[in-house]
Amino acid sequence: MHGRTLSGISLASRTAAVIVFYEPDEACIRRANRLSERLFCVVVDNSASIRDKSQIGLSAAITYRPNGVNLGIAAAINQGVEVLLPAGFDYAIVFDQDSEPPDVLLHDLPAVLDNANRMQQRVALAGPAYDDARLGGVTPFVRFRWWRLARISPQGNVPIDVDFLISSGSCLNLKFWTSIGPMENALFIDFVDLEWCARAKRLGYQVLGVPWVHMNHELGGAPVRVLGRTYPMHSPIRHYYQFRNVIALIGRANMPGTWKSTEIVKLPVRLLIYCFFPKQRGQHLRMALRGICDGLRGRLGPYQE
Structure with a gap:
């Protein structure tokens, strides 16, 4: 027992x-x-x-x-x-x-x-x-x-x-x-x-x-603090998956409209924080933008060069 x-x-x-x-x-x-x-x-x-x-x-x-x-x-x-x-x-x-x-x-x-x-x-x-x-x-x-x-x-x-x-x-x-x-x-x-x-x-x-x-439970890597708020940080490859998958899911008719609306508001904020505040800014931005492009194209699965 x-x-x-x-x-x-x-x-x-x-x-x-x-x-x-x-x-x-x-x-x-x-x-x-x-x-x-x-x-x-x-x-x-x-x-x-x-x-x-x-x-x-x-x-x-x-x-x-x-x-x-x-x-x-x-x-x-x-x-x-x-x-x-x-x-x-x-x-x-x-x-x-x-x-x-x-x-x-x-x-x-x-x-x-x-x-x-x-x-x-x-x-x-x-x-x-x-x-x-x-x-x-x-x-x-x-x-x-x-x-x-x-x-x-x-x-x-x-x-x-x-x-x-x-x-x-x-x-x-x-x-x-x-x-x-x-x-x-x-x-x-x-x-x-x-x-x-x-x-x-x-x-x-x-x-x-x-x-x-x-x-x-630690949500993400070492966080960054921006304008008094703390945000969990991730690696560039994780930012690829995050931006790709959120774009892909926003495009699905069966996902809740309420969730989509919150993500549309948060997406530019995430892009700004995740890509311009950490080190290796160029790599984070490149992976995030590639994720957005692949999400729009419906390309899912593991990341491929």
Whole structure:
């Protein structure tokens, strides 16, 4: 038995973790091994080399899927879920390789989904609030509104209906995975979780933020401060994916108009901050503009020179 849940019944035997690796260091391996002592774990490795799990120090209890190439976050999550579905798991918590989840996350997120299932509520995903000290602490949950985001403080003991959760630390309700469909491989990395949440909401499912569960998570690289506000910074290649995917998704009729309006407002601000404030400004600008061009052309998938 693994601790408490909201329903009073242990869910550990029906809950698994999907961890996505990309060139992991020893600390990543240790984190995965610790997690495997609590939950069944599938590690999907997008690193360039293919090695046996014993070679990199992974526990024998972990199911290891090395790809030998970076297939992107969407494909890796999908591969992990494809292992769990035939094995009969009900819930899958997704983690980046640097995620350090608290015990309450492992207990209470699947419990929230289990409680929703018993009440015949269609909840696709439950996730924590994210604590990034570099960006000012615990970040609010969001709902899409015209031309802005409504930010909801993560307080209280009742799950909050939201429009979007980042994938790391969130718990998938596998009961609805097939009807919603997998993550979109072609997006590769950025906005993968947003597209999936928007799709789930469009199909009538809920996405719940769980305000009493917090997870330390660094959103992006070292942030920059502009006019009193702090913005997470990324590498030039990540800016390619960000600008490409947001342009591609804005062009889709099935994405929420409210979300599109907020992105149209933020796009020039992002371009200004991400491309003119960091070092290597020319490289950031070049990759962002290439992303915009490829997004307009509908060119998705992994970046190609």
